Amino acid sequence: MSPKKSFLTRLRDWRVGTTLVMLVVVAVWLMPTAGLLVTAFRTKTASVESGWWTALADPFHTVWSIDAFKSVLFSEQWNLADAFMNTLGIAVPATILPITFAAFAAYGFTFLNFKFKEAWFGLIIALMIVPLQAVIVAVLQMFGAVDAWLMTIPGNEYGDLKLSGNYPAGWIVHAAFAMPLAVYILRNYMMTLPSALIEAARIDGASHFQIFWRLIIPMSVPALASFAIFQFLWVWNDYFIAYLFVGDKPVMTYQILSMLGQHGEGWQIVMAGSLISVLVPLTVFFSLQRYFVRGLTAGSVK
């Protein structure tokens, strides 16, 4: 037998057929997004008059423009630059807070003993069934009551200090909805950590609080990271919670949905806005894909 493989064998090993099939699948998957990418850089007239592919067919005679980006970012009407900051102001704390809450709770459920432990844990997990719609009415009322109470504070008669419409309202709701999955995933992870280590630390006189911060948190970084990415993407992409509870601070998804409602302004506006809004999640996703996938395989998805 000759040591060199024949051309045909190598071709078969390379699986040309499967590759071609996958190339077609991938092309179908990317095609919708291509329209987004191209249209964002077109002029208003062009985007309304002709399909996006006509710009690609004759790229050197097409008038490319970044006017749409300038308009969506800085115009009085769209102001995505501010919306970007608002989104960040919701998303970062609404990622860190629930993870902190869930990590403490997961520690309690893994390493501490108390009454009704399994029942409490079961209850938290079972809350995965609660859809957002089930709580909207009551939570809006509750936040309204909190605001009314805040107005009784001397000096706050005009309601300058209030919960509804501000960031903390969004953080709280996001945190509550993240809890069931976060506690489940983190407890599952902590159960794999060696409990002998914790017992040894206890004998040395360390408190549970110290063990949590010095031992468990550093060892749980992979699980914490994968859930953090997951939660950040979820909050960044959220529309409803931000719209309902943080109305004073319009986020990007809100602005883009109103652009979509008025696409008489031209498709380039909607697409430039959408493109800006997906930059952060796509960067997070592609740079941290490994952790994200690990998080998915560890638990399940909302």
Place this chain on the structure above:
Amino acid sequence: MTDLLNNVFLAISDVMQNPVLSSVLAIVFGPLATFGLYWLLNKLVSLIPNQKVRNAIEPYAFIGVVLLLVGGLLVGPTIQTTVFSFMNADSTEFVGFKNYFKLFADPNFFITIRNNVLWIAVVPLVTIVLGLLIATLTDKLGKAREQIFKSIIFMPMAISFVAASSIWRLNYMWDSGDKQIGTLNALIKAVGLTPVNWIQNDTFALNSLMLMVIVIWANAGFAMTLLSAAVKAVPEETIEAAAIDGATGAQAFFRVVLPQIWGTVISVFITVLISSMKIFDVIWGMTGGNFHTNVLGVDFFLQYFIYLNTGKASAIVVLLMLAIIPIMIYQIRSYRKQEEIR
């Protein structure tokens, strides 16, 4: 004194008006306050002199915040919504099952239910089949190609339903005249067929099916990722043994691979099933529930915000939750089984 406080609160609210300042403050102080809260809780617990009492209370310094949070924002409100579903439009008096009777007397509500049934019949199955197909096809392609292909399929999962809606609105655009700037209709015209109004044409629920395409596009990557991990865990020897016994590729897949990954298939199926039952965001962004594409999740918003009927809106949510509960019980049971195996 009150004047001073007035100004303090006004100043705070002014600062909060500035998006850059307020988000920076939020990012710094939100987490700091959280860490402070737990530090304080544990400090308080450590001050309890009696060790027995301390041991009994300490767990709640760890889980207490979460219990309060889910109790106050998930359990309480859900119970309240259930109560509202037995009350009138502005929740001032009890009306018994009237909201439910009214819903089922409304022919439009049956279209809503039919759409929900369509969503759960189509989306989970197609998502699984596509995900499994891609997972199996990419499995033997070598690392580089597998990574690239899978990343592309997975990418739509990272973007918002709002961005997905704007992308697909452009794809589904339809023009009554001759000028088709929507991708799909341009393709259809190119092969000589008549362009279709994908969003409004509800013959055989066509528009609902087109909305499902968006969700499948977005979710296939999720199914692919989990199933791909399962396929890779199938021992190579079992497939080789089947090949030696003369099994074809398809036989080996259905008789050897599939049974071994069945647990994952079911759990992905249930996850997609539950999210299809709860579906609302894409429909909200694409049609707002018009043109007979309404589903329970969207109908809630219409009843609550447009028709201002809290009673009916709550009844819709309760029906939705009743439909999800049996599936959830099944899933929790299978989680338990998995844990026992571990």
